[in-house]
Amino acid sequence: MAISMTQAAADRVRSFLQNRGKGIGLRVGVKTTGCSGLAYVLEFVDTLNDDDQVFEHDDLKLIVDGKSLVYIDGTQLDFVKEGLNEGFQFNNPNVNGECGCGESFTV
Amino acid sequence: MALLQIAEPGQSAAPHQHKLAAGIDLGTTNSLVATVRSGEAKTLVNRQGRDMVPSVVRYTPDGVIVGDAALAAAIDDAQNTIVSVKRLMGKGYSETTALKQQVPYQLVDQQGLVAIDTAQGVKNPVEVSAEILATLANTASETLGGELNGVVITVPAYFDDAQRQATKDAAKLAGLNVLRLLNEPTAAALAYGLDSGQEGVIAVYDLGGGTFDISILRLRRGVFEVLATGGDSALGGDDFDHAIVSHLQQQTGQAKLSHQQMRQYLTTARQLKEQLTERDSVDFALPLNDCVYNGSLSRAELEQLISPLVKQTIRACRQVLRDAGLTAEEIVKVVMVGGSTRVPLVRQQVAAFFATEPLTSIDPDKVVAIGAAIQANVLVGNKAEGDTLLLDVIPLSLGLETMGGLVEKIIPRNTVIPVARAQEFTTFKDGQTAMALHVVQGERELVDDCRSLARFELRGIPPMPAGGAHIRVTFQVDADGLLSVTAQEKSTGVQANIQVKPSYGLTDEQVASMLKGSMQYARQDMQQRLLREQQVEAERVLEAVSQALKADAALLSSAELDNIQQALTALRQVRQGDDTAAIKAAIEHTNQLTDDFAARRMDQSIRHALKGHNVDEV
Numbered sequence: 088m089a090i091s092m093t094q095a096a097a098d099r100v101r102s103f104l105q106n107r108g109k110g111i112g113l114r115v116g117v118k119t120t121g122c123s124g125l126a127y128v129l130e131f132v133d134t135l136n137d138d139d140q141v142f143e144h145d146d147l148k149l150i151v152d153g154k155s156l157v158y159i160d161g162t163q164l165d166f167v168k169e170g171l172n173e174g175f176q177f178n179n180p181n182v183n184g185e186c187g188c189g190e191s192f193t194v
Numbered sequence: 195m196a197l198l199q200i201a202e203p204g205q206s207a208a209p210h211q212h213k214l215a216a217g218i219d220l221g222t223t224n225s226l227v228a229t230v231r232s233g234e235a236k237t238l239v240n241r242q243g244r245d246m247v248p249s250v251v252r253y254t255p256d257g258v259i260v261g262d263a264a265l266a267a268a269i270d271d272a273q274n275t276i277v278s279v280k281r282l283m284g285k286g287y288s289e290t291t292a293l294k295q296q297v298p299y300q301l302v303d304q305q306g307l308v309a310i311d312t313a314q315g316v317k318n319p320v321e322v323s324a325e326i327l328a329t330l331a332n333t334a335s336e337t338l339g340g341e342l343n344g345v346v347i348t349v350p351a352y353f354d355d356a357q358r359q360a361t362k363d364a365a366k367l368a369g370l371n372v373l374r375l376l377n378e379p380t381a382a383a384l385a386y387g388l389d390s391g392q393e394g395v396i397a398v399y400d401l402g403g404g405t406f407d408i409s410i411l412r413l414r415r416g417v418f419e420v421l422a423t424g425g426d427s428a429l430g431g432d433d434f435d436h437a438i439v440s441h442l443q444q445q446t447g448q449a450k451l452s453h454q455q456m457r458q459y460l461t462t463a464r465q466l467k468e469q470l471t472e473r474d475s476v477d478f479a480l481p482l483n484d485c486v487y488n489g490s491l492s493r494a495e496l497e498q499l500i501s502p503l504v505k506q507t508i509r510a511c512r513q514v515l516r517d518a519g520l521t522a523e524e525i526v527k528v529v530m531v532g533g534s535t536r537v538p539l540v541r542q543q544v545a546a547f548f549a550t551e552p553l554t555s556i557d558p559d560k561v562v563a564i565g566a567a568i569q570a571n572v573l574v575g576n577k578a579e580g581d582t583l584l585l586d587v588i589p590l591s592l593g594l595e596t597m598g599g600l601v602e603k604i605i606p607r608n609t610v611i612p613v614a615r616a617q618e619f620t621t622f623k624d625g626q627t628a629m630a631l632h633v634v635q636g637e638r639e640l641v642d643d644c645r646s647l648a649r650f651e652l653r654g655i656p657p658m659p660a661g662g663a664h665i666r667v668t669f670q671v672d673a674d675g676l677l678s679v680t681a682q683e684k685s686t687g688v689q690a691n692i693q694v695k696p697s698y699g700l701t702d703e704q705v706a707s708m709l710k711g712s713m714q715y716a717r718q719d720m721q722q723r724l725l726r727e728q729q730v731e732a733e734r735v736l737e738a739v740s741q742a743l744k745a746d747a748a749l750l751s752s753a754e755l756d757n758i759q760q761a762l763t764a765l766r767q768v769r770q771g772d773d774t775a776a777i778k779a780a781i782e783h784t785n786q787l788t789d790d791f792a793a794r795r796m797d798q799s800i801r802h803a804l805k806g807h808n809v810d811e812v
Contacts, residue, residue: 103200103232113200128206129198131233167197171241171337174197174231 088156090115090142090149092164096175099166100147107131112141112148115164115177116155125158125192127177197339200232202577215373215574216334217381217566218327218347220361222280223403223430225249226560227330228567229338230576235385235564240333246559247333251276251325253312260329269453272298274313278404279326281427282308282319283364284357323364331370344373346570348562351377351409352423373573374673379409380418381565382529386553389416394526395518399544399552401507402532404430408511410518410525417610424514429506431467431534437499438463438491446480446487466491471536497539504543511547528552533559573673588613592669592677595632595641597622597733598726604669607637614670619681621665622734624741625657629665633679633694639719640726647694652681654688660737721774728777732769735781736762739788742795749794761787 092100100113116128135141138153151159162179182192207213216229216238224246228237237245242262252264252275259267268275276299282290287303294301300311309318327347335341349361358375365372376384379398383389388396393413400407407425411418439459443449451459462478469476475492515522528548534540535558544552556564571577588611593603596619605615621629629652636644655663664684671677682689739762747755765780 099232100200103234107233114203118206127198128201130201130203130206133203169197169339171239171333172197172339173337174199174339176197 088140088160090151090156090159090162090164092144092147092149093166096164096166097144097147099175104131104147109133111135112150114150114152115159115162116152117158127159128155129175202233205576212340213343213574213576214335214338214340215344215346215567215570215576216331216338216342217376217563217568217570218330218345219378219381219560219563219566220280220323220326220347220349221249221402221562222278222405223249224559225326225330226563227334228560228563229334230567230571231338235567235571237560237563238333238337240329241336247326247329249278249280249326251279251322253314253317255313258314258325260325273300275299276310276312276317276322279310279319279322282310283323284354284360285319320360320364320367323361324367327365327370328368331368342370344371344570344574346374346376346381346566346573347372348376348378348381348566350407350423351379351420352407373570376566376569377409377418377420378407378531378562379411379420379423379529381562381569382531383411383413383418383527383565384568385556385561385565386527386529388413388527388529389418392526395421395520395524396527396529397511397525397548398529398531399507399511399535400425400531401534401540402430403432403534404428406430406507406510408507408514410514410520421520422514422518424510424517426506426510429503431532431537433503434467434500434534434537435460435463437503438466438496441491441495441499442478442480442489445489446482448482467496467537470496471538493538500537500539504537504540507540508543508547511544522548525550529561530554530558531561588671590635590645591637592647592671593634593636593644594619594667594679595634596730598730599641600723600726600730601634601636601639601641601644604667605671609671611671612673614668616666616668619665619667620661621655621658621663622660623737624660626660626663627655627657628653629655629681631667631679631681631690631692633677633692638715639723643715643719647677648679648692650679650681650690650692652683652688652690654686655683656686660734725772725774725777728774728781729769732765732777732781735784736765736769739784742788742791746791746795746798749798750791754791758784758787758791 104110110131110133112132114128114130114132117125118128119125132150135150136152139150140153140156142149142151158181159177159179160181162177165176165178167173167176201207216227219226226237226245226247228235239245240247244262247261248265250261250264250268252259252267252271254274264275268277278297281293285308286306287308290301290308302309302311302316304316304318307318309316310322331342331345345365347361347365349358361375362372378400382398383396396411396413398409398411405425405427406429407423409423410421412421442459442463443451448455458480462480466476466478470491470493475490477488477490480487525548528544528550530541530544530552535554541552541554588605588607588609591603591607592605593601596602602617604617605613630649631652632641632649633647634641634644635647638644652665666682666684668680669677676693678691678693680689680691739758743758750758761784765784768776768780
């Protein structure tokens with residue numbers, strides 16, 4: 088089981104963490120909500136929880152709770168630009184369907 | 195696929211629930227919009243790749259143009275190209291006589307307020323500002339991929355209520371939800387994170403293109419208070435440019451310049467000024483009678499040219515410190531705002547005057563917008579609870595007049611806003627169906643010594659015995675200091691409310707003298723309060739006993755009735771005087787005499803209530 092990220096995503100995560108001045112890594116996960124069942128979570132992490140799994144990417148830590156991992160195993164996190172907008176995107180092989188907006192999904 | 199940003203721990207938004215907020219620096223010359231994404235505050239660039247948008251709006255018969263394209267037409271279509279509209283915000287037509295000579299467009303009177311006659315008809319400053327705000331908000335929603343939930347807009351610390359209200363109106367017209375107006379110097383201080391740093395006095399030196407502002411803030415317990423502001427609304431980096439142009443004219447011997455030449459000279463002057471920030475000497479070339487004039491300008495020469503202007507700003511700093519009753523040594527931090535603070539001479543002089551190295555690490559053109567974005571992010575709810583910024587306090591207590599001309603304080607002074615406080619009041623007379631509410635501001639105990647803010651009435655209270663009605667009065671002060679008072683009778687839900695601007699028209703000196711008065715007269719006020727309270731109590735007892743006698747005098751023997759009547763007369767008499775103890779004694783005497791009477795009335799009403807019912811029913 089593993090989670091990875093692209094170089095572009097890693098560069099941004101590193102700079103955001105530096106800018107924030109604290110935090111041990113980035114939490115990626117899912118929560119049950121939204122029009123299509125599940126939604127992605129992307130947060131800074133200050134403290135680890137008991138069921139957290141940590142994936143190292145160079146000097147960065149990607150942190151996933153055990154429950155989320157089954158939904159996003161094999162996901163690659165990317166950072167993309169679309170016009171003026173920019174942000175993170177989950178390339179998740181487990182996804183079966185997304186809601187129209189792409190903010191939530193089912194597996 | 196929607197693009198995601200990194201949230202603070204536990205603050206991830208549900209899908210479609212992203213709280214998008216932006217900070218807007220609505221400047222006289224340029225405006226910017228900024229936002230916090232993945233914990234980082236940044237100004238946003240528009241489709242042209244620029245984050246600084248000239249605060250210029252051009253009205254053509256076909257439409258409205260904002261920003262660089264409008265600025266480009268400022269000379270050719272000066273009549274319809276509105277520059278520096280910020281100077282007109284919230285101003286009456288009569289207040290702008292001096293400006294009429296300076297602006298190239300036509301000012302007109304719109305019901306007493308100033309407006310501008312354009313190719314699209316008469317436009318007021320609120321409408322013009324709304325165009326700028328809408329343009330910036332567009333950039334923000336395009337960048338963030340969604341509609342904005344709210345914005346924080348910065349205004350100069352010296353803006354009065356009318357100017358602030360005009361700014362809020364402009365935002366409303368642009369379809370924006372204003373989370374808060376923020377003072378520009380406070381925004382700059384927030385950008386540097388000074389709110390979580392050392393407490394003390396901070397100076398914000400803001401030298402823009404056309405204006406100079408110096409503000410003195412005091413930070414205490416996370417709250418910024420503006421102690422004094424000063425400056426010069428007609429001094430800025432543009433004056434530096436003009437000083438250089440005059441020098442260049444001397445060099446080339448061109449006494450008179452055409453429009454086009456002027457533009458060339460100004461561009462050269464600006465380039466020289468900017469390049470001399472990094473270098474000691476810069477060469478330049480200017481066309482001269484079909485030839486080219488080659489010259490150079492050294493930093494020392496530049497400094498000589500602009501030194502009188504910089505000295506002028508330092509004089510204003512000295513003045514504002516004097517106003518605040520402070521010395522330069524008491525300033526713990528100096529924040530630099532505005533592009534002109536990049537000039538090394540400015541930094542040196544400011545550092546020398548305040549005897550401290552000014553903060554310059556954040557781009558001085560962007561620092562205000564960045565501070566506003568940080569504040570907007572907190573206000574919209576993207577930060578954990580403990581991080582909420584405290585920014586403003588109520589300068590004077592807010593309260594309500596109660597019987598006897600006393601003040602019941604509902605929100606004490608120095609309470610951090612926004613805030614809501616409620617208290618219950620009741621009726622004074624039997625069958626009272628209306629209540630007059632008088633909202634006052636101040637620290638004194640008597641209404642006469644406080645400032646009256648507003649009066650309103652609650653009607654439709656159902657008739658009940660005195661003290662039977664429950665009237666809940668709620669005082670709510672929003673983040674902009676706007677007070678709304680609501681009174682609601684609980685059994686029927688009838689309510690009445692009013693809105694007031696408590697700070698309106700009060701200067702710092704007035705606030706200070708009101709505070710001083712409350713301390714000076716503390717003892718006197720307390721005695722007055724005790725007296726009034728006893729007088730009110732006497733009134734209540736007189737009222738209650740008279741009512742009871744009217745209804746049930748038959749329960750008393752004639753001797754008892756006489757005694758009570760005498761006590762009432764005595765009470766009525768001492769009530770007029772100012773002997774608190776005597777009134778108190780007379781009240782107690784009356785109470786004792788009527789104790790038995792009250793008991794008999796109680797028995798009678800119980801008998802009435804039980805008549806015709808058997809024990810099981812009770």
